Amino acid sequence: MDELDREILEILRRDARTPYTEIAKEVGTSEGTIRNRVEGMVESGVIERFTVATRTGNVKAMVEITVDVNVHTGGLTEQMAEWEQVDFVWQVSGDEDIVLVVDTTDTRSLNELIARAREMDDVVSTTTRLILDEWLG
Amino acid sequence: MDELDREILEILRRDARTPYTEIAKEVGTSEGTIRNRVEGMVESGVIERFTVATRTGNVKAMVEITVDVNVHTGGLTEQMAEWEQVDFVWQVSGDEDIVLVVDTTDTRSLNELIARAREMDDVVSTTTRLILDEWLG
DNA sequence: TTGAACGCTACGAATTTCGTAACTCAACTT
DNA sequence: AAGTTGAGTTACGAAATTCGTAGCGTTCAA
Numbered sequence: 001m002d003e004l005d006r007e008i009l010e011i012l013r014r015d016a017r018t019p020y021t022e023i024a025k026e027v028g029t030s031e032g033t034i035r036n037r038v039e040g041m042v043e044s045g046v047i048e049r050f051t052v053a054t055r056t057g058n059v060k061a062m063v064e065i066t067v068d069v070n071v072h073t074g075g076l077t078e079q080m081a082e083w084e085q086v087d088f089v090w091q092v093s094g095d096e097d098i099v100l101v102v103d104t105t106d107t108r109s110l111n112e113l114i115a116r117a118r119e120m121d122d123v124v125s126t127t128t129r130l131i132l133d134e135w136l137g
Numbered sequence: 138m139d140e141l142d143r144e145i146l147e148i149l150r151r152d153a154r155t156p157y158t159e160i161a162k163e164v165g166t167s168e169g170t171i172r173n174r175v176e177g178m179v180e181s182g183v184i185e186r187f188t189v190a191t192r193t194g195n196v197k198a199m200v201e202i203t204v205d206v207n208v209h210t211g212g213l214t215e216q217m218a219e220w221e222q223v224d225f226v227w228q229v230s231g232d233e234d235i236v237l238v239v240d241t242t243d244t245r246s247l248n249e250l251i252a253r254a255r256e257m258d259d260v261v262s263t264t265t266r267l268i269l270d271e272w273l274g
Numbered sequence: 275t276t277g278a279a280c281g282c283t284a285c286g287a288a289t290t291t292c293g294t295a296a297c298t299c300a301a302c303t304t
Numbered sequence: 305a306a307g308t309t310g311a312g313t314t315a316c317g318a319a320a321t322t323c324g325t326a327g328c329g330t331t332c333a334a
Binding site for chain 1: 149150151152153189190191192193194214215218219220222223224225226227229230231264266268269271272273
Binding site for chain 2: 281
């Protein structure tokens with residue numbers, strides 16, 4: 001993870017379909033080098049995934065979850081990451097312990113997801129905040 | 138946005154580099170159709186961006202921001218989206234008004250960002266939560 | 275029935291990615 | 305000092321993907 005890697009990441013973050021040849025031109029090296037670097041970052045886990053950011057007109061929300069003290073959240077979080085509508089699962093500091101970022105087709109489906117979370121044994125409470133609008137950095 | 142579009146999005150969300158030809162095979166249509174659909178979704182804004190999810194060892198955090206009542210947040214949010222370390226800016230319901238999702242190289246740089254937010258006229262208070270761990274859906 | 279609009283398919287051309295071999299340079303060994 | 309190793313970079317032809325575009329089929333309205 002040197003400066004070149006960071007430059008490449010910055011370009012990919014804005015547009016992950018930028019061809020290696022064009023990235024190479026932009027940062028002043030060759031296609032092969034970019035390819036090696038990107039493959040290396042995928043290999044090492046620095047790049048977790050190539051993905052799309054969407055604005056489907058769906059209902060997006062943050063669901064903040066509090067769990068029992070002394071519960072190991074590892075199992076919970078991995079389970080929640082499997083749920084259909086979940087984009088991110090974050091373990092966070094602060095009053096709540098887990099934040100889900102979800103993208104659902106409608107409020108009914110959001111409600112079902114919340115219900116599912118509340119049914120889990122170690123979940124003490126949930127707070128939901130609708131994401132009313134979104135900008136990308 | 139029909140069922141086919143949703144299937145395509147689901148595949149792209151898992152791996153945005155899946156070739157059109159392969160998506161076509163998976164959903165049972167042709168490369169051209171996939172291309173048309175994807176281009177259409179980019180055009181219409183359903184797909185906002187092709188991007189990479191990273192795990193750089195950086196400090197990630199949610200910065201929750203409260204602004205003065207009756208302030209139109211539009212200008213604020215767009216300005217914040219321009220800041221280097223900001224991945225998302227969300228306008229949300231609930232106690233706070235704006236949530237920034239940020240990815241910084243270290244806590245010092247996170248602190249600078251928070252300071253910058255607090256200096257803005259309409260910002261009343263900020264609460265920061267570190268993202269300790271992250272899973273992708 | 276006709277014609278227009280729309281989405282899907284087909285196919286050759288352009289572009290990108292991929293596999294691989296050679297090269298460079300710094301660090302380490304003898 | 306000369307030789308060796310290894311990571312990173314460059315170069316180039318082959319394979320795969322994307323792109324431009326023309327044609328086909330279906331639906332809907334006149």
